[in-house]
Amino acid sequence: MEPRIGYPCEWSYTVIGRDEEIMRGAVSEVMDDKKFTLSFSKKSSGGKYISLNIKTLVFSEEERNKIYTSLCATEAIKMVL
Numbered sequence: 543m544e545p546r547i548g549y550p551c552e553w554s555y556t557v558i559g560r561d562e563e564i565m566r567g568a569v570s571e572v573m574d575d576k577k578f579t580l581s582f583s584k585k586s587s588g589g590k591y592i593s594l595n596i597k598t599l600v601f602s603e604e605e606r607n608k609i610y611t612s613l614c615a616t617e618a619i620k621m622v623l
Contacts, residue, residue, distance in 0.1 A: 556622070560620070580595070
């Protein structure tokens with residue numbers, strides 16, 4: 543059974559990649575004019591990867607999944623959680 547999510551709600555995504563500046567640009571491009579906050583999360587122990595947290599208000603499952611899919615399709619982002 544899938545959990546029920548009440549919309550609208552604040553949703554968080556964590557994106558992982560190698561270059562923080564390029565990742566920030568990619569996130570801004572995906573989010574376009576949608577309001578969001580973007581913050582640094584962690585750097586891997588070897589310093590090869592970094593993660594950023596995105597928080598935004600989503601109004602439907604369709605919108606939430608579209609943002610996820612768009613982030614995944616971005617070359618600068620290696621993984622989306």
